[in-house]
Amino acid sequence: MSAGEQRGRKPRADVQRNRAALLETAQRHFLRHGVGTSLEAVAKEAGVGPGTLYRHFPTREALLAAVLQTRSDELVARQADIDRLADPAEALERWLRAMEEYFSAFSGLPDPLMAAARAQEPDNPLTIPCHILISATDQYVRAAQLAGRVRASVRGHDLFLAACSVAWIKGTGTEEESLDRLRTLIASGYREPDTQA
Amino acid sequence: MSAGEQRGRKPRADVQRNRAALLETAQRHFLRHGVGTSLEAVAKEAGVGPGTLYRHFPTREALLAAVLQTRSDELVARQADIDRLADPAEALERWLRAMEEYFSAFSGLPDPLMAAARAQEPDNPLTIPCHILISATDQYVRAAQLAGRVRASVRGHDLFLAACSVAWIKGTGTEEESLDRLRTLIASGYREPDTQA
DNA sequence: CATCAAAACGGATGCTGCCTCCGTATGCAT
DNA sequence: ATGCATACGGAGGCAGCATCCGTTTTGATG
Known part of the structure; x- marks a missing residue:
């Protein structure tokens, strides 16, 4: 372990991109359709698969809290x-x-x-x-x-x-x-x- | 049409039986699981098919109102x-x-x-x-x-x-x-x- | 730059619930 | 007993949830 290293390797770029896209899209959908909106639809419109959404935000509440x-x-x-x-x-x-x-x-x-x-x-x-x-x-x-x-x-x-x-x-x-x-x-x-x- | 006859033929017996069973079961399910309870489950437990439930009560609100x-x-x-x-x-x-x-x-x-x-x-x-x-x-x-x-x-x-x-x-x-x-x-x-x- | 392993992706999948449609069964009238 | 209106019920199409795993991407390393 070299000094100055912060917590393993650098976070991947796609992770941050996807997270941002999900948050942005989720907010729009929550605004338009309420908190019960379809998470599948959010994932699709954000350009990611359902798996990715659930990995970032395991529950609807987690996504909601982040938004x-x-x-x-x-x-x-x-x-x-x-x-x-x-x-x-x-x-x-x-x-x-x-x-x-x-x-x-x-x-x-x-x-x-x-x-x-x-x-x-x-x-x-x-x-x-x-x-x-x-x-x-x-x-x-x-x-x-x-x-x-x-x-x-x-x-x-x-x-x-x-x-x-x-x-x-x-x-x-x-x-x-x-x-x-x-x-x-x-x-x-x-x-x-x-x-x- | 004979006198004393009220509104066409007599209502069928199964209709009333099913309606009563549905209401009874629905009330129990609403009590236990709230108004969002599964209507399919209600129908099944009442011993009727989904079609019968929806014929008697076209919407969840109709069933709710009846109960x-x-x-x-x-x-x-x-x-x-x-x-x-x-x-x-x-x-x-x-x-x-x-x-x-x-x-x-x-x-x-x-x-x-x-x-x-x-x-x-x-x-x-x-x-x-x-x-x-x-x-x-x-x-x-x-x-x-x-x-x-x-x-x-x-x-x-x-x-x-x-x-x-x-x-x-x-x-x-x-x-x-x-x-x-x-x-x-x-x-x-x-x-x-x-x-x- | 080439290689590698960890990390993340994404879609196929199985499940539950909604609601409809239509072939079949039931029960009332005659 | 027969006929017909009426009601039944389940198969089926659709949508959404949540998971799992083979594949891809990405950053680290020499």
């Missing part, structure tokens, strides 16, 4: 903006909307997400991201509670579920107006009633 | 009890829980339900039941609003969506404790804040 990585990064980026806000209540609100949009990235996404959030399946590639989101939500909730803007009984996990629900309903094709009514209802549910006046 | 009929009747029965309550706020609450239980009858039920509720697909056999439920919810909401117990901005449709959401989350295997927290949150969202004290 979602980009969007996770965007979410983290937004977090920086949100953290800059002075009002913790507004920060929470914005964060919830950002999460909801993330959940709505593809139709049908909330289902595998909930499955991953629930479980102690450490091998589910979506589990970690979910728990990160729940923790983050809890942070925002606590901050808003310290400012007396959110009821003390509320937990981050509750609002994670709420955001997931709204995303799920959105995915079923409900009109935006109904969604707004529901969001308002939920907001009334977690906000501390005004003590003034 | 759900029993439970719809139970819901109507409960309505009688609920209507007897003096407190309209409590009536609304009970009604929401009854609906939620109905939505949770089988895992995965909320999805086809939402699809039916949204659409102007008059041929979807679940559409009518859904709209009935929405109207009923609106009644309870209005009554509670007249008593000043529910915010004026709330619509029956909103709470229908909320109940459906909770049922959906329940179906993903979330613990009962989390569900209760969410129900509480939603209740805080639609209830008129106490003006007393």
Whole structure:
């Protein structure tokens, strides 16, 4: 073993090419047909055989998680903006909307997400991201509670579920107006009633 | 045509037998495996061919609607009890829980339900039941609003969506404790804040 | 540059489930 | 008992999943 050698031989070029093509194609298909889209079709359009797809991504969730990585990064980026806000209540609100949009990235996404959030399946590639989101939500909730803007009984996990629900309903094709009514209802549910006046 | 004859010849015996067997078996399979269960398996276990199943119930939704009929009747029965309550706020609450239980009858039920509720697909056999439920919810909401117990901005449709959401989350295997927290949150969202004290 | 072995490819394959079509069987009326 | 409308049921075509293995590609080595 020569010094400076990093982990065996150099990764093959075709591996990276195929992985990139698969991710790109998968994203398009998830966008157009939802998370239940045909993986065979994805492989074919990416110009690889089914075997190659399954070698790169052993399960649908693995592919989904990889495609979602980009969007996770965007979410983290937004977090920086949100953290800059002075009002913790507004920060929470914005964060919830950002999460909801993330959940709505593809139709049908909330289902595998909930499955991953629930479980102690450490091998589910979506589990970690979910728990990160729940923790983050809890942070925002606590901050808003310290400012007396959110009821003390509320937990981050509750609002994670709420955001997931709204995303799920959105995915079923409900009109935006109904969604707004529901969001308002939920907001009334977690906000501390005004003590003034 | 002799008098007293009703609508052509008497319905065949095997038709009714098969229909009953299919409904019974389907209910068991929906309970055990959710609404996505294999219809072939249902047919086989009911002792009929796939063709027979599809002749009786052309789509999965049709079978689902037929199986759900029993439970719809139970819901109507409960309505009688609920209507007897003096407190309209409590009536609304009970009604929401009854609906939620109905939505949770089988895992995965909320999805086809939402699809039916949204659409102007008059041929979807679940559409009518859904709209009935929405109207009923609106009644309870209005009554509670007249008593000043529910915010004026709330619509029956909103709470229908909320109940459906909770049922959906329940179906993903979330613990009962989390569900209760969410129900509480939603209740805080639609209830008129106490003006007393 | 030629050679080699590891690594990756990809498609044939077996499986399950959906839904339809049509030759056959069944049961009601006469 | 007979006839005919009605219903049956399974074979068959299709699509998608996931795997396995013979073949090809690729980077390393001298």
